[in-house]
Amino acid sequence: MTEILSLTPPDRPRLLDPGRPGREDLASYLATGGYPAAPAPERLVESVAAAGLRGRGGAGFPTAVKLRTLRDAPGDTVVVANGEEGEPGSVKDRWLLRHRPHTVLDGVRLAARTTGAVRGYVYLSDPQAADAVRRALLERPPTVPVDIVLTEHTYVAGEESAVVRRIDGGPALPTTKPPRPFERGVGGAPTLIANVETLARLALLTAHPDAAVAVASSHLLTLSGGPAPSVLAEAPAGTHLGTLAGHAGRGGSAAVLLGGLFGGLYGDGWAGLRLDHDELVAAGGALGCGAIHFLPPGGCxxxxxxxxxxxxxxxxxxxxxxxxxxxxxxxxxxxxxxxxxxxxxxxxxxxxxxxxxxxxxxxxxxxxxxxxxxxxxxxxxxxxxxxxxxxxxxxxxxxxxxxxxxxxxxx
Known part of the structure; x- marks a missing residue:
């Protein structure tokens, strides 16, 4: 069983909201300010840059740079919402697609408008998530065509070149680079591949511009390890790992596996590390997709x-x-x-x-x-x-x- 925990103050917009249980439908999303009028493309890029939004798929690349690069690309472009999380210790993307499909699709809409994309895709392997997205698309038809592409669940299936290869009809396996998808992606067109949490935060900060920095700097996290139930949490940037461990019933942990498997192991001093891309990289780890596995007392x-x-x-x-x-x-x-x-x-x-x-x-x-x-x-x-x-x-x-x-x- 996995529990839900929000450490984001209740007066701030958040993706994990105890007041919004169950699957989001169109009426409930509109009631929270969803699908607002889209800002002018350059203004949206500037807002995203000012808020400091970074990708949530693993690398933490600045989202504004991706949007501007695709906006300046020649010819038609494509937007892909990447919901295939290969990390075994991460569940945030599947949860978002199952429970907040309109928020993700709103992010696709905004990204498509900003980059001039003529087509969008939602890429995933979870059948329940696919059903939720289909229902949301029927409730509110998108402004550009959006297709759902199912793939097999593997660690490498969410890698950006594997995403392109699968959408183009091939296997979900990585290819050598260059070209990168922003240069030549789906169908040969420049392609923006964005994690679904990144797109959800793009939608949330657009609907709540006064809280854009807080929205962009909060993180969805999957906390696991030991006998306590796993936890899907949302927490502000700067939260110490020790604070997270305490709230998740793992305060006695001796070590952590950071950011999914890519972030590696960390021992003494882990509790003092904060949710911050640069700080974790400087410490030799990574925030990655926000999956944090705590080794229980006595764990090796x-x-x-x-x-x-x-x-x-x-x-x-x-x-x-x-x-x-x-x-x-x-x-x-x-x-x-x-x-x-x-x-x-x-x-x-x-x-x-x-x-x-x-x-x-x-x-x-x-x-x-x-x-x-x-x-x-x-x-x-x-x-x-x-x-x-x-x-x-x-x-x-x-x-x-x-x-x-x-x-x-x-x-």
């Missing part, structure tokens, strides 16, 4: 790293030889360490792989696996060395690492 970071690496190895697109061999080598070595079957030279191998494999795959999956190993070695060297002589009690009692313990159900 070596086992958590093995679990994450095992999941990533199983999710490899198997298009790049270096990704197949690299993820399998990392996962196998970490699993052996977790079982207490590692060798003393394994630490050196993990260090070399974590440094040498980064940037060599067509997508970020290999980078994520390498970063897991690098952060384990950086923050928990003593635990790694201890595992060379045998498993700890936590790892000895754990099932084989496959990532299944990282999964979260949609509330």
């Amino acid at each position: 970071p070596v086992g958590a790293a093995a679990d994450a690496a095992g999941y990533l190895a199983a999710q490899s697109a198997r298009q790049c030889g270096v990704c197949v061999s690299g993820t399998q080598a990392l996962a196998g070595t970490l699993a052996a360490l977790a079982r207490g079957e590692g060798r003393h030279e394994d630490t050196g191998k993990l260090h070399r792989w974590s440094q040498g494999l980064t940037g060599r795959g067509a997508c970020g999956l290999l980078d994520a696996s390498a970063h897991i190993a690098a952060t384990l070695l950086r923050h928990f060297p003593d635990r790694v060395r201890a595992h060379e002589d045998g498993p700890c009690p936590s790892c000895a009692d754990a099932p084989p690492p496959d990532g299944s313990r990282l999964g979260v159900t949609v509330p």
Whole structure:
């Protein structure tokens, strides 16, 4: 079971609103100021830039830069609402599509108007979310044609080049870059691919311009780990991770897996870190998609790293030889360490792989696996060395690492 928690002050606009239970219909969305008159394109871009809205899919790229780039692109353009969240510990995108479909579609409308797009797509793998979006499209037909594209749920299916490839009729697998989608995307047209939370916040800040900065700086988060129920939360930027852990019943955690699998592990001092893209990157982590997995008291970071690496190895697109061999080598070595079957030279191998494999795959999956190993070695060297002589009690009692313990159900 996953619970819902809002740390956003009730006088601010928010996506997680206890006063709006259930699925949003057209009447309820209009009552909150939805589908307002669209500002002039350049004015909207300036508003987004001033508010500081950044992408919520993982990289945190400035949204205004994306909008302006597509607006200045030659010819017709396309907008894609990307709702395919491959991170096993994230549920925010599916929740938004199931419960706030009009908010997302309003964001598509505004992005299309701003960039001059002639077509839009909602890209996802969740059938319940697809049904909610279909109902919303029937309630209020869009100003530009919007199609729903279903894909299989995989870690790499939401990567931007995989999104383009699937919408164009191919498999949801990454391609080499360049070109990037903003240069040549769906059907060869310049394409804006935006995470559904990014688009929802675009709609919310447009409807509430006086609170634009607060809207742009709040985050949807998925908090998991340990015996307590998982939590879908909304919190303002600057909130300490320790505060989040306390509200989610995880105040005694010894370590965290940050930002989904891409952010890596963090040990001592994690509670003092804040929800801030730049601060987390400077600390060697990442906010990413806002998925934060807390290791319970007694939980082992070596086992958590093995679990994450095992999941990533199983999710490899198997298009790049270096990704197949690299993820399998990392996962196998970490699993052996977790079982207490590692060798003393394994630490050196993990260090070399974590440094040498980064940037060599067509997508970020290999980078994520390498970063897991690098952060384990950086923050928990003593635990790694201890595992060379045998498993700890936590790892000895754990099932084989496959990532299944990282999964979260949609509330």
